[in-house]
Amino acid sequence: MSAHATKTLLAAALLAAAAWSHAQPPVVGTSPWGPDDEIGRLNLMTAESRAAVLARVDGGTVYDLSVDLFIGMPSWQAAGDPHYRMWMTHTPHGTAIDDPLGLGAAMNEHVSYTGAAFSMYTHTGTHIDTLAHFGLDGRIWNGFSAAEHLGDRGWKVGGAEKLPTIVARGVMIDLPAYLGVDMLPDGHRISRAELRGALERQKVSLREGDVVLIRTGRMRVYEDAAAYMRNPPGLGMDAARFLVESSGAMVVGADNLSFEAFPSEVENNYVPVHTYLLAEQGTPILELVYLEGLSEARVYEFAFIGGGLRLRGADAAPMRPIALPLVPPGASDEP
Structure with a gap:
């Protein structure tokens, strides 16, 4: 496809997204798990799903998916948040x-x-965003209002202490490997087509209840906070819809700090991917996930195990998740 044709298609997609958002203003999602639900799609995790993925663990290498915390590390101080x-x-x-x-x-x-x-700020280092992190029109997931449920000591609903320990099938989507680059360029907006292409290359399919982690390669400059924070690549809206609505992801995440790309492609919303995932779909987000080890070993499917700190009423929690590679389906220890 020519560069002109690509630009034309991109422009059409952006116009369509803007028209869609204008015609149907987004609202917070109502949980199918009931009026008291505070964890959204984490309800997809069951005793059966946990047992199924743990039964396939190969017992070999353990991959630590967390980053070091250190003075001078990448953080959101530009938004007024405290340094580590x-x-x-x-x-x-x-x-x-x-x-x-x-x-x-x-x-x-x-x-x-x-x-x-x-x-430190709650969104420092490897962490999980709770469903209270971003909302729409004064409400968060399942219609809980800030006016009624947010006090001086945090949220009375949807806080980090409500999130269960996650034990689920994990899938890493290695976009730099698919695109033949060391890391995605500054400002790159990840598309549905790129996610599908990388999954096809890896010979991995997504399933309902997965933890889907996207590698942008940004961790290569993690020690240089200015380079890491400079206009990072991130997810686009259509890619987010693909992960949740088309593929059934339970949790999504990446190795960057913003998760989504900027500037926004949606009119009247500066963080449309965050509000779509957290407020509309009830999908927690993981950020600053270390994926370099999985990429080097070409491990794309694994058991994801991780629990955030039980910070009562908080909108995010630090986490130290691990990945345990899986035995391929049908494989046996029998000679």
């Missing part, structure tokens, strides 16, 4: 001088004492 900070509260030398526990010089010289504290 860690400081020492006790050091061996300081304890010997201050004697905070009244133990005396001899004991403090003999037993060294180190302690630290840290502070």
Whole structure:
């Protein structure tokens, strides 16, 4: 397809998206799991689905999908959110001088004492967005209103403590490998066609209840916060609809910090992918997921296991998920 034809198709798609959003203003979704539901599509996880994926774990390599937290790391301080900070509260030398526990010089010289504290925004490092993170017209998923359910100590509904530990089939979609690049270029908007093409290349199909993780390659510059945060690639609206409505994803995520591409392709909404997933569809989002190890090993299907910190009333929670490769269907340990 020529560059002109591609640009023409893209322009038509953008116009269609704008017309659709104007004709049908989005509203928060009503949960099919009842009026008290606070976890959305995580209800797709069942005892049977957990047992099925765990039964296929091959017991070999464990892939850590989390990133390091360090001073100077990528974060949302440009939006007014705090940097990650860690400081020492006790050091061996300081304890010997201050004697905070009244133990005396001899004991403090003999037993060294180190302690630290840290502070950070809830959307720092590898984390999961709860359904309270973004809403529409004062309401979040399932119609809960901020006026009624958001206090000075956080959300009374939909907080991070409500999210269950996730045990599900995971699928990694490696877009740089499919497109033949090290990482997607700045501002690249991921399309439905690219997701489908990468899945076909990997010979993997999506199923209802999957945790779908998209590799953009952005982790290659994670140590350089300015480069990592500069106009990152992300998901487009049609790609988001493909993952949820066409493929049945339970949770979606990526290795970038914004998940979606900017600027918005939808009129009157600066974060249409977030509001579509969280507020309209009840689909939690994972961000800053480390996928380089899976990519290097060409592991595209795995058991995903991860639980966020139980931060009561919070709109997100830090997470340290892992991936356990699966034995191919039909494979047997029998010689």
